[in-house]
Amino acid sequence: MSLPRIAVIGTGGTIGSLGRGPFDIADYASLGKVMDAEQLLAYWPQVREVADVVAVKYSAIASTAIGPAQWLELVSLCDRLVAEDPSLSGIVITHGTATLEETAYFLSLTVKVEVPVVVVGAQRPSSGLSSDAGMNLANACRVAGDPRARGLGALVMMNDEIHAAREVTKTSTSRLQTFRSPDFGCLGHVDADAIAWYRRPLRKLGRETEFDVRGMSSLPRVDIVYCYAGADSAAVDAFLAAGADGLVSAGFAPSFVTPAMAERMIAAMSGGTPIAASTRAGSGRMFYTTRMREAGFVNADNLNPQKARILLMLGLTRTRDREELNRIFAQY
Ligand code: ASP
Numbered sequence: 095m096s097l098p099r100i101a102v103i104g105t106g107g108t109i110g111s112l113g114r115g116p117f118d119i120a121d122y123a124s125l126g127k128v129m130d131a132e133q134l135l136a137y138w139p140q141v142r143e144v145a146d147v148v149a150v151k152y153s154a155i156a157s158t159a160i161g162p163a164q165w166l167e168l169v170s171l172c173d174r175l176v177a178e179d180p181s182l183s184g185i186v187i188t189h190g191t192a193t194l195e196e197t198a199y200f201l202s203l204t205v206k207v208e209v210p211v212v213v214v215g216a217q218r219p220s221s222g223l224s225s226d227a228g229m230n231l232a233n234a235c236r237v238a239g240d241p242r243a244r245g246l247g248a249l250v251m252m253n254d255e256i257h258a259a260r261e262v263t264k265t266s267t268s269r270l271q272t273f274r275s276p277d278f279g280c281l282g283h284v285d286a287d288a289i290a291w292y293r294r295p296l297r298k299l300g301r302e303t304e305f306d307v308r309g310m311s312s313l314p315r316v317d318i319v320y321c322y323a324g325a326d327s328a329a330v331d332a333f334l335a336a337g338a339d340g341l342v343s344a345g346f347a348p349s350f351v352t353p354a355m356a357e358r359m360i361a362a363m364s365g366g367t368p369i370a371a372s373t374r375a376g377s378g379r380m381f382y383t384t385r386m387r388e389a390g391f392v393n394a395d396n397l398n399p400q401k402a403r404i405l406l407m408l409g410l411t412r413t414r415d416r417e418e419l420n421r422i423f424a425q426y
Contacts, residue, residue, distance in 0.1 A: 098183035098239025100145040101175045102231075103308050104131030105166070106155040107190025109216035120268070128154040134188060134313035137220050139227040145328040146407035150175065157197070159217075161422075162313045162407070165200045169307055177206045181303070184210040184238025185225060188231065188260075191215040191272065194250065199401050202247030203408055204307050205300050207303045212244035214251050215261070217270050222246025226253060226270050243359050246281070247299030258295040263376070263398055268391050275317075276377035277396065304422075306407045314339040314410035319359075320374065320398045321351045322355040329360035340368045340406045344399035346362035347375035349386055356389065363390035368410070368419055370394040374401040392419045 110129040113122030120183065123181035127138060131149035131367055141147055152166070172185055185207070189197055198213040214229035214234035234251040237243050243256075250257040252273040261275035283290035307313070317333040321340055333341060343359065345351045349371050351359065358371050372394035373380050380386075382387050384394040402423075409422040 096228055097144065097146045098235075099148065099179070099181050100238050101148045101150050101170060101179070101182055101185045102131050102135060102235070102312070103152050103175075103185065103187045104129070104134055104159060105153050105157065105164070105189050106221050107157050107194075107215050109188045109190075109214065109230065110134050110154060111219035112337035115220045116221070119218045119222040121223075122219045122221070123156060128156075128379040130154045130329040131188065132230060134231070138231055140223075140228060141232045141235055144232050145239055147280055148179070157193040159196060159254070160190070160193050165197060165204075166307055166310055166313070168197070168201060169204050170295065172201075172205050173209045176206060176209060184212065184243070185233075186231070186234045186238050187211065187213045189213050189215050190262055191217065191252075193258070194207045194401050196246045196258050196404060198250050198259035198262070200408075201396075202249075202299050202405050203303050203405070205248060206306070206308070208244060208301070210238045210240070210246065211248040212243070212251050213239040216323065217268060226263060229254075231345050236284060236289060240401070242291055245300065246295060246401045251280070251284065254284045256282045256284065256289075256291075260297060260397070260401065265376075276298055303426065304412060307408075307411070310411070313407045316340045316342060316403045316407045316410070318342045318403055319345055319351075319355065320344045320399075323352070323356060324352045325352045330355060330362065331357045332345070334362060334367065338367065340370070340410050342372050342373060342394065342399050342402045342406060343391070344372055344374045344381070347373045348378065359391075360389050362387060366414065366420065368392055368414060368416060370402045370419070370423065371408045372397055372399045374399065390416060392416055395423050395425055
């Protein structure tokens with residue numbers, strides 16, 4: 095049986111990193127040795143046993159340096175790869191774990207290619223003892239080559255688990271099982287003998303969404319205001335002064351902020367700046383109470399603040415109307 099043809103786009107991150115030795119699993123970044131896609135696939139030749147891989151050089155950087163500009167480029171790159179190679183079965187993007195969930199959620203809402211897109215990282219550098227890099231890379235290629243992964247937006251494959259981009263989040267600095275989907279769990283497992291799928295996301299994804307970022311060179315600016323006991327309005331003022339088109343409130347669970355923040359946010363919303371209310375809880379739907387609705391907040395549902403920011407950025411490419419933004423948050 096012929097192997098699925100998978101394009102592997104390398105962006106950098108721990109998965110592509112090399113440390114000083116087998117036990118350098120924390121300080122390797124200071125060495126600055128990061129492999130590009132070609133080097134990574136040469137380091138892990140075993141991956142060729144599960145897929146006919148094509149290396150696509152993109153970058154070799156930490157994901158702390160990845161943001162909207164790279165997200166837009168990755169959407170175009172996926173389009174180009176599929177247009178240039180109709181035999182492609184899927185795309186894997188290797189990525190640092192710091193912003194992996196953000197890139198994955200952005201891509202899951204915006205990629206229009208039909209083939210699966212799977213984002214993968216590692217908790218230990220490729221050179222680390224018991225590194226998860228090689229197995230994660232191979233398993234991501236297997237998922238990208240699985241026709242059942244089509245139509246699910248961008249997926250995250252880490253630690254033998256397949257996660258929906260909307261739900262997954264990094265929950266631990268160093269544990270191998272860091273990527274979790276709170277409240278819902280993973281979509282399936284990548285086992286030795288088979289890829290076992292158990293459920294599908296219900297929200298609109300990829301080709302079904304109204305977001306078409308192709309041709310865009312920038313996105314609306316949305317900042318996140320983190321709430322804490324005694325917080326004043328300084329952060330809101332600073333983000334507005336920096337030109338924020340919208341804000342996300344990372345409020346106390348279940349959704350409220352301090353009186354000083356609330357007052358400034360209500361003034362900003364009356365002045366036309368949309369603010370999506372999310373929470374710092376890490377799981378659960380925010381409470382869209384009468385007070386929150388009347389204050390003018392957008393309901394960020396159960397999205398964590400960094401995901402709510404992405405959806406608000408995309409929502410603002412379509413509308414600034416609060417009810418329309420509420421519709422968007424309910425749909426995606
Ligand atoms: N610093 C790394 C990054 O690029 C962390 C990782 O990949 O796990 O996000």
